[in-house]
Amino acid sequence: MNALFDIDTLVRSNIKTIKPYASARDEYKDLRSDMMFLDANENPFENGVNRYPDPQQTALKQRLADIKKIPQSQILLGNGSDEVLDLIFRAFCEPNCDNIITLPPTYGMYSVLADINAVENIEVPLNSLDFQPKVDDVLRASNEQTKLLFLCSPNNPTANSFDASKIEKLISNFKGIVVIDEAYIDFSKNESWLNRINEFPNLIVTQTLSKAYGLAGIRLGVCYASVEIISVLNKIKPPYNVNELTQERALKQLNNLNEVKEQIQSLLESRKRIIEALKPISFIDKIYPSDANFILIKVDNATERYNQLIKKGIVVRNRTNQLGCENCLRITVGTKEENNKLIQALKSIA
Numbered sequence: 001m002n003a004l005f006d007i008d009t010l011v012r013s014n015i016k017t018i019k020p021y022a023s024a025r026d027e028y029k030d031l032r033s034d035m036m037f038l039d040a041n042e043n044p045f046e047n048g049v050n051r052y053p054d055p056q057q058t059a060l061k062q063r064l065a066d067i068k069k070i071p072q073s074q075i076l077l078g079n080g081s082d083e084v085l086d087l088i089f090r091a092f093c094e095p096n097c098d099n100i101i102t103l104p105p106t107y108g109m110y111s112v113l114a115d116i117n118a119v120e121n122i123e124v125p126l127n128s129l130d131f132q133p134k135v136d137d138v139l140r141a142s143n144e145q146t147k148l149l150f151l152c153s154p155n156n157p158t159a160n161s162f163d164a165s166k167i168e169k170l171i172s173n174f175k176g177i178v179v180i181d182e183a184y185i186d187f188s189k190n191e192s193w194l195n196r197i198n199e200f201p202n203l204i205v206t207q208t209l210s211k212a213y214g215l216a217g218i219r220l221g222v223c224y225a226s227v228e229i230i231s232v233l234n235k236i237k238p239p240y241n242v243n244e245l246t247q248e249r250a251l252k253q254l255n256n257l258n259e260v261k262e263q264i265q266s267l268l269e270s271r272k273r274i275i276e277a278l279k280p281i282s283f284i285d286k287i288y289p290s291d292a293n294f295i296l297i298k299v300d301n302a303t304e305r306y307n308q309l310i311k312k313g314i315v316v317r318n319r320t321n322q323l324g325c326e327n328c329l330r331i332t333v334g335t336k337e338e339n340n341k342l343i344q345a346l347k348s349i350a
Contacts, residue, residue, distance in 0.1 A: 005202040007228050010092050010147055010176060015236060023055050023239040053244035060247050063254045064222065068194055073227045076234060077242050081183060081208045081221030082109055087233050088204065088223075089117040092147045092177060100148040101141055103133055105157055105322040107181060110150045122146070128324055131158040131288070133166050139173055147176045154184040157319045157330045159290035161190045171200045177229070179204045184292035186212030186264055187271075194224055201226050211293060212264050213253050218246040267293050271333045277343045281350045285327075294332045302327040305349065312345040 008016075024040035025031075031054070043050045061072045078084035093100065095118035102110045103126050114121040124138045138149065149170065153162040171178045182205055185192050193205050204225040210216035220242065223233065253260065271290060278284055278297065283305065286298040299305045302320040306329060309316055317330040333339065 020235045049244050055239045076223040076230050078221040079241050080219040084221040084223045091232050093119045098145045098147045102150045105324045106152045107156045131160050135166050135169050149178045152181040154188050154291040159292040159296050161291040177202050181206050183208045187293050188291035218249050220250050267333050298328050308349050
């Protein structure tokens, strides 16, 4: 529990008083097929998508609520996690006044969204030895204008999970909102912070269907938080931010969890195999522990090795310009055939 947290002091004053847009489907929610809808200026000729989608994504939220054991009132869906993160900025950060804290090396969109929303980004680098948060430094960096703290765990690009005791200390002592980005949680041995979300009123957990669920192309991000935080975000979200096709495809995948679990297990086995295969390669100086569907490796010359792989038809991510990631390559776990090709290419380069 965080006794220092008071959501009323964090919400922007204009957001407190804003009157959210009410769409036609917000005003009349009964979507029975025997009703004649002449209220939304839609094209009446049926083609499957001529009607506006459910603005509250009720069926999809209900399925997520069943899976995650979280009430619908504590779920917000967005056009990818990036929209969810942007809504959080716009709800709680006053432009040209407030600041956030990020822990580089980490997901680059936090910094981009801070720039877009004219919010200062205070960077407190992760420990260089094991990429863990420096808790005391983070808390010291916070001031009266600090509204958000972003923790990406498992982290991108380092692939490691943050120590649970460190995260709990930050949530319990940070005066603002702590956003834990769990895009890669399905590949981790650690439990999701969703299991403790009701213990901390200042906690937001974001997840995505882009990674483990294999739905990057439909762009669906999920936000879990207290009813109070979700209510604030609902006030400012676009009325139809998640389209009908996305809702239908997501629901189909969420009803096919056995296949999802099989794919996750396959990726975990492949990740282990790749790590073992890379250990003898001479130019790889370090293979970092991974709780994600990718592996971070330190090599002798990241740019040279990246270009050599490009010539062999393999694209990895050169992260050498990120803080703490000098000469590091980030490699996504692929199919069995792709992984074999990757391993052979790295061996032939060596």
